[in-house]
Amino acid sequence: MTVRHLSVDYDKVNERGCFSPGDILSGKVTVVTSKETKVQSFLVRAKGKAKVTWHEQEGQTTVVHSNKKKYFYFEHIILQDKKKGDGSEIIGPGRNVYPFSFVIPNVDMPSSFEGKWGKITYSLRAHLTQSIWLVHKTKTEFPFLTKSEFPFASKSEMIIIGLKEQQYATRISFYGSGTVTMNVASEKMGIKQGEAVGVSVEVLNNSTRTVTPKFYLCEKQTFVAESKRRVHANDMFFGTGDSVPAQSSRTTTKVISIPPQLPPTFFNCCMMKLEYRLKVALDVPLLTEPVIKLPLVILLGAPKPHQHKPKRSIWFRKLPG
Template sequence: MTIKNVSIEYDAINSKNIFTNGDTINGRIIVEVSKQTEIKSLIFIAQGAARVCWSEHYGQYQHYVYWSKEKYYDVKHHILRKADGTEVLGKGRHVFPFSFDIPDRKLPSSFKSCIGKVVHKLKAELKQSGKFTEKAKVHFTFVSKADMDIPGLMEPQYACKDKTLQVFGSGTVAMDVRTKRMGYEQGEALQVTAEIENQSSRSVKPKFILYEKKSYFAQGRRKVCTHEILKEKIEAVASGGNETVTKVITIPRELPPSILNCSIIKLEYRLKVKMNELNKCRTEKS
């Protein structure tokens, strides 16, 4: 084997090794050969794509697999390609630099789960006559710039809920919930105001839950997964009490960014406010 190794690497542009729309990635393809070798071409490839796949069972014998994929960019640069069809590499280590400009348009951020993923990667392909193509690849982390044009992103949010207790108590509980806006960044403080009117016979205890919702779409089907990120509680509101409570929730800095610009994967974060009645009868607003 004359090709000992083909690898690809790139330079970080910040301490987190994260790239975004319009950034330039500089790197190199490294080829090691054991002796003088002829090659047909050396190609650099940059790709961004999403894919989902899951299975569902219907009864004992019916089993369906749903999948879909979406491509965002597929860029190829010929690093080496001779007009006569061959290029000769001498024995040793050869370094071929490359530069790639990430498209400056709306692209979904890097994402990975057991059902779907959004991948941004760099590849190298070395071709020889009559031999298998040597390949190398490396993934890079892409985080999309915040899209401030999403309708309602900066507008105040409001929801209300009335509940009649029938099992462990009687009467009604009403709740109005407000936030200053819909969109927040990691590390920001989310201030929630809840107006609670407890006209029931029991105390109720508000609970604030921040959770993530992942939605996957394929072949006309949707699969949804949710996961609680954090819970915050406040003091109970007594029977007959009317209270306005404010809770400040800090969005964890390590959360992946929302994905709202992919047709087959959606990652969003939601706030749910519950009111637990003492004997486990509960009302909730999400």
């Protein structure tokens, strides 16, 4: 095997290390060969796509539901055998570097995302074909960030209006021994990655039981394929408040810090969306917990340097004989 190494790298365009619509995606493909090498084709591709897949058991049959969407696809030919098969294009021995450049379409596309049954990826792939039996491939993904300040705006314009408004909700639960009233309020509906939001719960406990408020951040991922819909929910526990004894009342405030790496809310993908809620539940011994959920929109936070994922470069070693 004369091709010892193949890798594809891209140039950063900003401090965050993310690309957006309209940016120039440039980089280089590096090939290391042990001697002069004939190739049939050598190219690099840039692709943006979304894909959803899950399996369901229907009787004795496993049914696969899938959907995909291509946002863009570009191909840059580095070397191409003009005689279609005789390997007339040559790569010299040693280290060879080939630059490339693409312009990302200036249209609305969702940010990179990886969920339970689907993901949105943007990638570069290099293909070097020596013969029909000998093809070398390598791939690296690059982070992509939508230009839309509100990638959920198409869902409802009222969401934007209410981002800075306080949220309120009330629930009254009836038990044989009395009632428990829970009033919940959050400072605002819109919060950036890495920031914190205060949530207050007022409990009026007119029952004979002691109740304790518990605080959660709820994530909801929705996937759509072949007219089917599947939801993945995940509750992140943030702790408990002070217990409220029987025939008493108490107000507890909890500060919930949004993890900076948590993906922002989005609706601008036709086959998946990501939503969040603030949830407050009352722990009532031996009874169903009363729950209040408030809407929460997580917005993109301040720029942070991107950490590259390990690239899948390929090194080849000579086989014996």
